């Protein structure tokens with residue numbers, strides 16, 4: 096029933112810091128009713144919402160529903176005893192609002208995802224492919240490096256089994272793959288990106304990272320260079336992930352969580368079979384920094 100991730104929202108102590116960081120990352124920002132919104136160039140869909148609060152913490156997650164699914168979702172929630180709630184302060188009021196088992200506010204929108212900005216085909220001369228003949232790659236590859244869409248977010252949770260059951264049984268996501276059982280769980284929304292959402296086991300709930308698609312591996316590396324030049328030094332990458340197979344680079348945000356650029360992610364189809372894997376998170380590249388799985392958010396009451 097969920098067709099994809101619409102946006103994520105954080106509470107942060109200083110919206111000016113958030114604004115600078117998100118623009119350095121490659122997003123366009125605006126202000127609405129006291130909240131900071133960020134979106135990808137050429138895509139008319141909110142991707143990030145920041146509201147001011149005492150400390151950084153996850154504020155809400157927002158998903159799109161498949162056309163016509165709203166009534167079914169409403170019935171399923173009612174049958175399962177999941178109450179609807181009022182939108183939290185700082186959120187927009189559209190759609191259905193509820194809380195997941197960790198208490199995170201969740202918005203379900205009866206809208207189609209906005210189309211992402213059209214990006215050019217990447218012609219490669221790798222393997223047996225000789226697609227790029229008579230043109231110099233280095234002259235084109237810097238033309239479009241900015242994110243085209245929000246792809247996924249991963250959250251920390253102390254109860255991965257309950258969270259997975261909630262988002263799969265009630266809201267229609269499917270498990271794509273796992274690492275070490277419940278340690279990391281990746282969820283898909285049907286054919287498309289290997290994961291749009293997922294969980295990392297932790298002592299308490301929190302926001303781990305969000306990830307935006309860029310046109311190429313070069314766009315990832317060029318964007319990481321730009322962030323470093325602007326003083327955002329802490330990161331992890333360049334590498335290729337195991338689960339999902341995407342190229343990645345993460346930069347640590349001003350609050351100790353992470354934001355990622357990705358490209359070349361696996362696409363699941365109707366026949367995809369979930370596995371439980373005993374593998375490190377990356378196929379090559381430096382190992383993650385020690386702080387990569389630190390959950391710095393305050394515990395909820």
Ligand SMILES: [Fe+2]
Pocket residue numbers: 247304305306355
């Ligand atoms: Fe990711």
